[in-house]
Amino acid sequence: MTEQAIKWWQKAVVYQVYPRSFQDSNNDGIGDLKGIESRLDYVKKLGADVIWLNPVYDSPNEDNGYDISDYEAINPEFGSMEDFESLLEEAHARGIKIVMDLVVNHSSSKHQWFIESKSSKDNDKRDFYIWRDPVDGHEPNNWGSFFAGPAWKFDETTGQYYMHLFAEGQPDLNWANPEVRQTVFDMMNRWVDKGIDGFRMDVISLLSKPDGLPDGPIPEDAHYASSNDMVANGPKIHDYIQEMREKVLNNADIMTVGEASNVDIENAKRYAAKDGSELNMVFQFEHMELDDNPNPALGKWDNAPLYLPKLKKNLTKWQNELAGVAWNSLYWENHDQPRSVSRFGSDKPEFHNVSAKMLATLLHFMQGTPYIYQGQEIGMTNAYNLGWDDFNDIDIKNARRYLVERDGLIDADTLLDYVHYKGRDNARTPMQWTDGENAGFTTGTPWLKMNNNFDTINVDAALNDENSIFYHYQKLIAFRHDLDIVTTGRYELLDPEDEQVYAYKRVGENEELLVINSFAEESIVREFDVPENAEILISNYKDDAGHTLRPYESKVYRYAK
Template structure:
């Protein structure tokens, strides 16, 4: 079995993890200093958000030099030390691969905009047009047009994200050669794989057709014209053949708008080009697609929909491809604030969500701070926010659309990316032990209650629960490879499923509600001739004729099948 199927990945946003030099910005040495903490947790793969040289317009996802380390994070020697220390501990490192776009300060783009006949001109996507009249109605993910006029050459360039992130032209084989060479550079250093940013946006529709209009929007996110485009699979197969097939690596592609059928194609056991993908269906559960700004909208999410989406992916990829399992990352709100209850049942619901992620088939991803139950932040002023997407949204809503500051901030409090980017909360000190200086973004005031120091001292903390989940996953093969089957599909509050292998069956019961729920036992549930493997409440009630689940209670039972001795 591939090593990454049995792994647990911990994602680090370096700017916010741990600062060793007092400049208020997390650094590589800070990660090295905390490797023992991560090893105690049990994570064996670390995914680093970008640490490359960047002007930092979009949190390092605007890269100006793919082979250099951003000075704020340290040096290449610091990186080499981090990698060596990880490998010494039996841990692996995957890097963020950002090759849909570069920074506008990358030497390729600096050259490209000098003249229309510059050798680097066709490294990017240009289109003729008059100033003020973009080539089409494509919108940027960060608001406004996806086209930026360049007065020097009197043409527009495409940027699906910030205007300082021009899209690379993957139609150009020279671009692909440069990317493959850069990937080889890092893999030869000993890096163990890549998380591939927006990887299914590389191929754009020929001719750049107009996007389907939605309401009165002037610019439309034209996903039908740049997601899973006509040459994407060709590019990924070439990348696999030229680079990835030569190394034993984990590759996970960020792939919004991918169906389970496409997921199988990309991650197929023998024919696939990636180890796994991040699909986004469940990330839209609490959004209103009819809202003028869907990703900023917030509506109550449906457990029935979560069951449907999860089951669809679990069923489709079983024995065919491989799932990634996540509910949080650097781009979305904190999972306990979004899918749990961060007020009355923060600890219980954080443990329930962890149970959900770690008992499905696939590779679980933990985002920094989730293992201690970090929550969303609610800054009262836009001045305290740093994310370019958030600042653009505020400016557009308040200064252009006339929405009140309070209404806009409420949307940012719920969905803003800075929720996940406030500094890691190590202890109760004024800056949460993150830095001795002034942090680049304010610390969440919750650090006085929610922090690593307190979690490590409490044997019933979320941290130790995560550690036990990781241990169980490594102890019981059924958790990694067992078949998933949904049970109680229509129950409005309980998500229940089994995982079945030859000699073991796992029964997972999750009460996603504020109510106490009673279930017939066994009734529609498998017979409980089993051991209670894990629960998020102390001294759980033993099942008799009925099974009672308290608010946000999670239980995992293990049954030995066919006379085996699988209960160990």
Template sequence: MEKTTSKTWWKESVVYQIYPRSFNDSNGDGIGDLQGITQKLDYLKELGIDVIWLSPVYQSPNDDNGYDISDYQSIMSDFGTMEDWEELIDQIHQREMKLIMDLVVNHSSDEHQWFQESKKSVDNPYRDYYYWKPGKDGKEPNNWESVFSGSAWEYDENTEEYYLHLFSRKQPDLNWENPKLREEVYRMMKFWLDKGIDGFRMDVINFISKAPGLPDAPNPHGKKYAPGGEFFMDGPRIHEFLQEMNEKVLSQYDVLTVGEMPGVTVEEAVLYTGEERQEVSMVFQFEHMDLDGGPEGKWDLRPLKLTDLKNSLSKWQTGLDGKGWNSLYLNNHDQPRMVSRFGNDQKYRVESAKMLATMLHMLQGTPYIYQGEELGMTNIKLDSINDYKDIETLNMYREKVVEGHADEQKVMNSIYVKGRDNARTPIQWDDSENAGFTTGTPWLAVNENYQYINAKQAVLDENSIYHYYRELIQLRKQHDIIVYGSYELLLPDDEELYVYTRTLGDEKLLVLLNFTGDEKTFMLPSSISYSKKEVLISNYPVDVDASIEQLGLKPYEARVYKLK
């Protein structure tokens, strides 16, 4: 395939994800809202953000924190009104930033009007907007399991059939085989694009094409993401559906589209993101997010090996270079805080947060910052399972502890490390009560470390993680090599240092990262020659004249040299 590196605004952008419930509460009800986001836009502009990704704010019963949508064209009252949303996008565009919204069309809420009609009778016009099947031998239609644990099927007494839900039972899967359903989705997408949004983050979009007949998984324990995954991930018509979506909707607008695609491979991502194929701009892949999970999945904790992380990131960097495009992230609303997971959130919290940010922002792809990441916010340990809100966490706890009698402390340890509520604690704006997030009672507990980890402190401290992020973002705008340069991994077998280069024309970047709490020595490989060097960024003071042939790297140190 020809190497293509056409320049586009979304390759050169930095995206900031807002999880609205936890961002900023303007009215004191304990829940973040749209007016609260508008109040903080100058903070994001000052950080250097180009694009805001707003997690769902649509009407929803909130079974899965807004990813169960009951009306795609209205705003959840928790967050405000359509007028509040219109004011928000207007203020974003006035600041020359862009807005992308979540597109959640693998499933709807069971309270959506389509589903309410669908379940009335087997011959209702909306029946095949969803997947309905009679049982088999007195059991579910097949052996697929929900991603949130338990069967992927729910029995409905009214019509004596089961409906498919790959997530919560309140999230029935939409049937993309039905052209009428697809037309409804495209109409809804145009509604938002015509209101001025700049693209979509597409929730589990590679699940929308299921294998014909929905067959049993031959080996439910050899699972791809969830038992049955081989029949609902990257299905037979997925490229057809995405190309149709592009032709009928997306091609008519200048947009960024990122497809969340669990289980996607590099080879599949080349197809999804290849420019000539007209599907999506980039994908969210999860390979690097699964490296510290054991054979039983994410809750089965195992230590991360740096070589595994390097191999994974390198495979994606080289595999998509010139053929597609990467998204770059280390945390989001579904993942724990990155400094707690990949760094050291105690003694070296500031240094390791800066090191991880350097690693990510110097890779090829579009970086995604998750709210609070730029402050070095950390995971939380809540006192009891009753303090947790996340449906995935609560389902797992019930299944393992209440029903399965597993060791409660072991399960709680897994939740402390991997639970999704780690990312959902309110943003720590200042050191006042509730971290300045709300004057009321926050919907989810605020991390107690807000008194010293907060935006007010970070903005005032020129050596803070926040200001380091500002510098990284500025560098990206000044140096094409950071966006478009090719990647090469050095020292592939080193379990302590992550070193790579980026090359564009006669310029080279050398990125040095120490992943340990000890001082480490780096020896420059003889394959790298240069006549001039410049320190682009570092998270410790550096003697700019010192030789790089051999140098000592402090705990969690990061340095980037520009060589010529």
């Protein structure tokens, strides 16, 4: 990749904002657009180039905004369209781009399209969704919802089932209908005309359902087949995205990233091909699923630590096999994942700072576009103080409903341990700005209980400590902007079977970077071939102990070839 060929989004760093939990401006306990606008200088200080906004559209919030009832209206909880336009203008004035969440695999059941669709079999919008007759008095096939339970809901009015791969209030749109596609494309173009800078596309790999909607294999102890296995990367998916490229995405210089569940390397090469025929990059989940429960009926719910060689093998595969062909997205956290320092590092006080920095360093020197989820840059942790009465997430509630109460596959206390390790509400607790009332998020009652460690982990403390995780991220972002080798260099894994150290090189024409990251809680010794002319570019310790790696030590050497 030549310097001339580098696209702006390949040098960019994205900061993800979950609006409900970022900053409340009117003290109703819910974050909002004016709150985000008030914190733009903070994002600018960090150095991020792009804000990815989780959905801010009108929604009944069955799945916290991912059930959209109007794609061209702002949820009143977050403010108005004027507030959004002001946020966009103020972000652009600071050189920050805004990427919107696009959720078009499904809508809300409260969307006018679905209200009309379910009114009768001959309504003009009937074919906007996927309706099927019962089979032997039951669901049309054996697919399960991603949120547990069946992927079908019976409608008494018309005597048919509708498909919902997620919650019952999230009926799947019928992308096989050309009118659906054109309606979505028209809506997208109106957002592009408004001046937004791109789209993060929710579960984009699920748009194309397989012909005939066949039954799938049911794992042992499970009630339903995996919709992910049956639907992801369907027969028309690349046709649909190429049509989207032609009718929308080519109309402006925007950034696109597709959330692509069950994507493999070959499909990723098409989704994110460097020829620009589809998207700029994809989110893949393989490294997020390496620590899933070995019992497929329990899915992600587990609390076993990740085996480091498995992580190295997986990330290396994506680094090497997309190199020069497509583009990676790099992330440890988002609104659907727990806090990375609690999951992959250590949130023990003595290791919290160094392990959070180590994880940041490991990821930010890889090839791809890094994503930082709000609070990750100050080391926010999982929220162990939340109990069953505190959770808001439908995924957590359904896990208890089906896995504990209906199927008896697990007891509630064990599931609670798993939720504290892997649950989505770990990432959704409000942003911790200060050590004051409700961490400076609101003076009202927060919509979700605060993590109780905000007295020590907060933005004010981070900004007042030159050794903080925040300033480490700030330095990493500057290197991403300034060092072409981070964007263009070849990736080379070292010692793939080492169970405690993840080390790799980035190799350029005239220089190399050696990136060393220890996952051990004790000092260990490792010998690396470090040239005499090497300088330490960044480290999470103040000195260099040579071959001795201290707990969670991370350092990057830079040297001429």
